[in-house]
Amino acid sequence: MNKSLSYVITVLSTVSMILTLSCGKLDVVGKDSARAFGELLQKAPGLVSEDTLGGGWSITAPDSGARFVWGAFGKMMIDIAPFAAAGLDTLKLADAGAFSGGTLVIGTALTLDAPPKTTPLASYEWIVKNNRDAIGYHAALNHYGISLGNGNMFEWAKDLNTNDKDIVFVLNPEPFINAGVDVTKIEGWAFAKVTVDDENGKPVQVDKILKPFDLK
C-alpha cells in the first residue's frame, strides 16, 4: 500500500500543480460567455449603445420594453406601462428598484472599479475578470447569464445561430405579484416556470417573468 500511497501523493501533487498553473485557463464558461457576448454585440449593433447616465454600455430589447446595462453596475431598465396595465401599484414596488419616469430600474453593483469604456465587450470582460461569480451557464436553455441580484438576470444564447432565444430579460415575479401585478397578463412578457441552478449549483424550479427575443 506504501506504493499506492506514493502514487496517490504523486498524482495529487501533479494535478494540483496543473490546476494551480492553469487556473485562469480553467474558466471555460467565463471565457466562452465573453465570446458569445461578443457575437451578440456584433449581431445586433443597432441595439447596443453607451449608457451615458451610468457610465457603461447597454443593449435594448427590440421592442424597447427593456434595457440591460453593464458597467460598474448591472441594471435592467423596464418600461413600466405593461405592468401598470396588469395591476401594478407602484407604491408597493418601492423596495424592488427605483422609478425614473415610466421606467423601473433594478440592478446591483457588479464591480468595485468602473470597467474600461473602450468597447462594450471590454466592459463585459472586465466584469468576467472581476466578478466571475455573477456569470453563469443555464443548461436548460443553453444560455449564459449575468445575475442582477434578487433573481433578476439578463441571458444570451451560447450559440446565436441555433438558439431561438438569443436574449432573454429575466425578472423575479415575486415583488410584482406583491405589488398587485397579474403576472400572466403583462403584455410583452411571459410568465413561466423555469429550471435554474441556485448558488450551490442545485437545479431548482422557479417562477420567472421573461422577455425573450430571437434577433435573427
Place this chain on the structure above:
Amino acid sequence: MTVTIPIGGMHCAACSARVEKAIGKLRGVDSASVNIATEKATVAFDPAAIRLSAIKEAIVGVGFVPLDASKETAGADKIRREREIKALRTKFAVAAAFGLPLLYIAMSPMIPWFTLPLPKALNMMRYPLTCGLVQLLLTIPVIIAGYRFYTVGFKNLATRSPNMDSLIAVGTSAAVLYSVYNLFRVAVLRDFKAAESFYFETAGVIIALILLGKTLEAISKGRTGEAIKKLMGLTPKTAIIIDGGEEKEIPVDDVMPGDIVVVKPGAKIPVDGTVTEGRSAVDESMLTGESLPVDKKNGDAVYGATINVNGLIRFKAEKVGAETALARIIKLVEDAQGSKAPIAQTADIVSGYFVPVVCLIALVTAVAWFAAISAGVATPTAGKSALEFSLMVFISVLVIACPCALGLATPTAIMVGTGKGAENGILIKGGEALETAHKIQTIVFDKTGTITEGKPEVTDIIPAPGVDEGYLLMITASAEKGSEHPLGQAIVRGAQSRGLELRGIENFSAITGMGIEANTGGIAVLAGNRRLMDERGVSLSALEADSDRLMSEGKTPMYAAFDGKAAGIVAVADVLKKSSRNAIERLHKMGIEVAMLTGDNKKTADAIAKQAGIDRVLAEVLPGDKSAEVKKLQEGGRMVAMVGDGINDAPALAQADIGIAIGSGTDVAIESADIVLMRSDLIDVPTAINLSKRTINNIKQNLFWAFGYNVLGIPIAAGALHLFGGPLLNPVFAAAAMSLSSVSVLTNALRLKRFKG
C-alpha cells in the same frame, strides 16, 4: 497423495471455481476442491503422474498465487490475515477519504429536500471544467486504492474467465471513461451540458463501498476461523525434560519420543505420552469438552495441551509434533473446514457461469434500453440521454451481480459450524458429514462401551450340579486370560477380585462372535454364548431357568463347559452410561428412531434396551455382521447413523450414512467415522445432529439470501422497475447492496457461534 495448498489472491466464488477447474483438468489429479473461505485448495493427485510444482504452475497460470503450505502455520496465517485486513483498511480509508468529498461535490446539488453548501468554484454550471477536474482528481486515488480490481479483473477478462473483479473493473471503467469523455467535451468542445454527465462519483463510491465490504468480509472471515486458532494456541511453547538427570527447558518442537517430560502443577502437558511417575488430576476439557479433571497415575495416557491441575508428574513422550492428539484434531477440523458440502455444489456451478452470464445480461439490457429509448418506445429518467440511461443500467447490473455472497454462503457456515463443534468436543470430518447428519432417521448404537460403560462386571456365578462355584469361576477365568473381549476380561477381573489364583492355559483360541476355547490344567474349557454351546453340542438344559432370569435382568450369561459338559454360568453385566437415557430421549424428541446393535442374546439386549429407552434391538449380531445390519436398515430406505467405539465397529461406521465414533475408542473406529465425539458422552450425539441442522439451516438461509439478492437485484438494476414507471437503480446503491449482501451472509454465518447444543 493429498495436499492442501494455500492460495493468495482469490476474491470470489468465480475465482475458486476457476482454480478448481484449472487444477482439476490436469492429468494425474484425481480431485481438486478449492474453498474460498479458507482460501485453500485440497488436491488429491498421483505423484507418479504429476509433480506438485506443475499443480502450482497451473494455479499461477490462472492468475493466483500458491503459498508455501509449510510456512502457513497458525502464526503465519494470522499475520497474513492481519496484513490483509490492514491493507484493505488502508485502501478503504484512502477510497473513503477521496470518495466522500467526491460524492458530496457530485451529489449534494442533487438532493431535492435540502441544500448543502458547496464552494462557488465547484458550481457545476459556473465552473464545469474545474468541477470536473476536481472530481477526476478525487477519483484517481480511489482507483489506485482499488487497483487490484483492474489488474486482476481485466486480466481475467482477457483470458475469457471473468470474475467479480472483472465486473467491478468493467463497470467503473465505463463510468470513468464516459466521464473523461464528457470532461473533454467541456474543456475542448465547450459543451457545458456534458458536465451534467460526469459519473466519476459512481466509480469512486462503488470502489469505496466494495473495499468496505471486502474489509468487513476479511474481518468476518478471520472470525469464522477463530475455533481453529484457539486450538492452535493451546500447545505450550516449551517443555521441561530430564536430560542427564537434570531438568532442562527446551522448545516443544525439540521434544523427542522417549524423552521423560516433567510437568509441574498448573503447567500444560506439552506432548502425548504415558505417566511414569507421580499422580495428578488433569484438565482435558480443551480436548474432550469434559469439565471435570481426570485422575492420572502411573501408566495412564496424557495428552498435549491439557493442564496438569495439582500434582507433579513425569511422563514418557510418545507422540510429538503432528502425531499428538491435538495436532490430529486440528488437522481433522482443518480438513473439515476445507471440505465442501454437497449443498455447495449448486452454488459452485452457478458461480462458475454467473459472471459471464451477468456480463451478457448487462450488455443485452443496456443495448435494449438504448435501442428502445432511441426508437421512442421507452423514456429515460429525467435529464438522461439514451446513452446515459443505458450506461447506468450496464454499470448497475455489473456491480449488483457480483457473486461474492453466493460463494461465501456455504463455506463460511461450514467453517463456523465445524469450529463450534470442535469447541464442544465434536469433531465433524467434513462438509458432507455435516450436511448428511441432519437427515438421519435412525441411529444405531453399539451397546458395549457406547450405551454402557463398557466395563462389565461379574454379577452371578451359577454352577451346574456338582460343580463348585469358585472352581467354575477360576477355571473359566483362567481360560479367558487370553481373551481381549470385554466380557472375558470382566470374568478375569471377577476371579482376581475374589482372590482366586488363575492357571496357565494352552491352545487358546477366540471364536469370533461366540467365545473362546482353551486348555487349562488338562481341562478343555469352552466359554461363550449359547450359540457356541449349541454348535459344540453342549446341553444347557439344567441351566435354562437361571439363564432366562439373568437375561431378563439385562445380564449376559457366559456359559462354561469343561471337557464338553456344561459347568455353569458366569453372568456379566454392564451398566448404562449416565447420559445414555437422556441422549436417547433427546433423539426421540428430534424424531429419530434409536436402535441398539449387540452380540448379546435377545433377552439381555431387550432388557438393556428397555432401561435405555431404545426403540429397536438388533441382538445376537456377530461382529462381522454389524455392517450388514446397518445396510439392511439403509435398504429399508432409512438414513442411518452408527455410533460405536471398537475396531469391530469400524465396518459398520463406514457403511452407515454417518459414522459416529466415541473419542475414547480405537484409532480404527475414529478413522472410519465421519464424526468423532471427544467426550465419551452420548449427549453429544443429539448435539452433533442439532449442530448439523443449525448449520445446514444457516447455509440454506445464506443461499436463499444470496440467490434471492441476485434474482431480485439484477432485474431491478436492469431497469425492471422503470418499465412500470418506477425509478432506475443508481449504480452507487447497487454497489452498496452488493457489499451488504456479502456482509449479511457472513454475519448470518457468525450467528452459529452462539450455538449451545
